Amino acid sequence: MSTSPAGPPPPADGPLSAARRNLRxxxxxxxxxxxxxxxxxxxxxxxxxxxxxxxxxxxxxxxxxxxxxxxxxxxxxxxxxxxxxxxxxxxxxxxxxxxxxxxxxxxxxxxxxxxxxxxxxxxxxxxxxxxxxxxxxxxxxxxxxxxxxxxxxxxxxxxxxxxxxxxxxxxxxxxxxxxGSALLLFILGAVVLVIGTAVRERAEAQRRLAEQETINETERAQRTLLEERTRIARELHDVVAHHMSVITVQADSAPYRISGLSDEAREEFTAIAAGARESLGEMRRLLSVLRSDGTEGDRAPQPGIDRVQQLVEATVRAGVPAELSLAADLGEVPSAVDLSAYRIVQEALANVIRHAPGARTQVSITAGAGHLTVLVVNSPANLTRSPLETTGTGHGLVGMRERVRLTGGSLDTGPLPDGGFRVAARMPLPPAETTSARPAPSAHPTSEDS
Structure with a gap:
């Protein structure tokens, strides 16, 4: 590999130019x-x-x-x-x-x-x-x-x-x-100026030290917060993972422990065990993100639109009549939009299960005009069933809004006149001329009722 010769070194700063610069x-x-x-x-x-x-x-x-x-x-x-x-x-x-x-x-x-x-x-x-x-x-x-x-x-x-x-x-x-008064002022002036400069520079050093201590204190507080967050995540994993593991084992072993189960009951236990395993997998991935800055968790496959149908099916098994309408050709969906669409549907359906049990729910995912539109609409809750939660923290809607904002889209949520609720997300897609079509996951819309 050849390199071009370096240019001539800059001319040295001579005494006259240095004197002129100092005078300026x-x-x-x-x-x-x-x-x-x-x-x-x-x-x-x-x-x-x-x-x-x-x-x-x-x-x-x-x-x-x-x-x-x-x-x-x-x-x-x-x-x-x-x-x-x-x-x-x-x-x-x-x-x-x-x-x-x-x-x-x-x-x-x-x-x-x-x-x-x-x-x-x-x-x-x-x-x-x-x-x-x-x-x-x-x-x-x-x-x-x-x-x-x-x-x-x-x-x-x-x-x-x-x-x-x-x-x-x-x-x-x-x-x-x-x-001699000229020499006296010259000497005394030097002493006074040195004293004043020393006091000023000492005060400046103390100010900078105080600023650095404030920065260090902020960093220590942030580090403590992250450590506490990791500790809570580990404890949460230890507690929840134990119970989820028990649920998985019980669901897997139920057909062998309980005689006379119908085929529907066996399928239900199988679905419960699969859902518990999936939850454990996601929990371990999130915990690895907290523990190692995402070096392990980020390599795990991320859920996307191709798994929305599984969410709807799980919602139907939970007693919420849900319908999924999925466009046959969504085109090339960026990974961030793909994951955000899945999480929005997941959170919206979880809110329906918690706050509006038995409400008929419609999930729609379509693409057009350079945007992916995710729509989740539920009717009023079934009055014969009491909700699991009467109040909420609002963190779910905040999380949806953050996800949509990071993709450059918009989110519209709110109650409907008939007492239901609507979640509508609109996220941008790449231009059509730079994308290639892909087969839609789970190729056809489904309609399931409990």
Whole structure:
């Protein structure tokens, strides 16, 4: 077997292209917040915890605005108007820390640089701190902490690098006036950002761990449910299979144990034994599905339309006059539709036996217009016979509806005006041009009455 030669390897990512890519990623991180504008602690269970971030930012603004004005006027000699404008620009955006810290940074950072440039116009004093004043340093640290708690690591690194770059540029502009505040903010900012990022990533890890634990708990509950379902199926099999086996043995041995039985009685015992064996076979197949995911049970032959006549005959023997009308040529019936038709008739006849004993029942299976139609109609119950069940769970009708829905068909059920009941299922068949006709099972319609 020959293979075509592989194409040339992709070109290596050089230093310049890698630098440009990283710069684009940093710029995107600085211009796009990584979290929705939901307040910090918005998911806290208690009201006071949700209101705490707002109380903190209001306290910060109420503190830093007057302190900044006082420092700029008293220590740096700015006028009241200029000092007030800078104080509002540098401190008022702290109100946004609870929900939009990155947007607050885009306002405070240029305002801090502008404040440093304005201070260059004033004569230097012995105790002046430049380029960043003490209120700017403290307020900026709160800003960086909020960014570290809300933004991604890429955005945090971009903010830190721009802060250091701005401090370095201002130091180069006036090195004789710079006295280390740029380096101090750069170092303290790194510490604060690391703390905020660590807290955010730890909270994110705890959230993911809680989600994983919830998923694991759901999976454990589902596994427990399946195990319990299998256990119940085994117990049901052990109990019912025992009684069905006893019925089979008794029915098989009755002609030998009881003398003088008529031919009709012998045939009845034979039919009882055959029905019990069939029930045992289906029960074992269903149990194997539950135990081994269907690897054994699915290989067993599935009942279909060709066995509907046996259902009708068993119903007649149970005392329900039933008639079967089966189309002579149904065409190619998919296995899912074939099985669903059988189960629908089986459940409908079982409901007649339980709830309407003695009711005349008509079963009809026809094909036409690309659909298979299954119709089971029974008359009102015989009033001289009491029903086996007066109420039902409705699970039988739900099961019918599910089977029909899975085949893409429709189901119509409901009482009739005369007191009877009707079950009508319509399931799609393959197009006629792609199917080949097959002989109908049990070739002719039958009519049996008890």
């Amino acid at each position: 990623e940093l710029a995107h991180g600085l211009s796009h917040a990584s979290h929705p504008p939901t307040p910090l602690l918005a998911g806290a269970p208690k009201r006071w915890q949700r209101l705490l971030p707002y109380a903190v930012v209001i306290a910060l603004v109420a503190t830093f605005v007057p302190v900044t004005i006082n420092v700029l006027t008293a220590q740096y000699g700015l006028t009241g108007g200029m000092a007030g404008a800078l104080a509002v620009a540098q401190a008022a955006p702290l109100l946004m820390l609870a929900h939009r810290p990155l947007h607050a940074w885009w306002i405070i950072f240029p305002a801090d640089i502008l404040g440093a440039l304005v201070l260059l116009s004033k004569p230097v004093e012995k105790y002046d701190i430049w380029p960043w004043t003490p209120p700017v340093i403290v307020g900026y640290l709160f800003l960086l902490l909020a960014i570290g708690l809300r933004e991604t690591r890429r955005t945090v690194i971009g903010v830190w690098l721009l802060t250091g770059t701005a401090g370095l540029v201002l130091h180069l502009v006036a090195p004789e006036r710079s006295n």
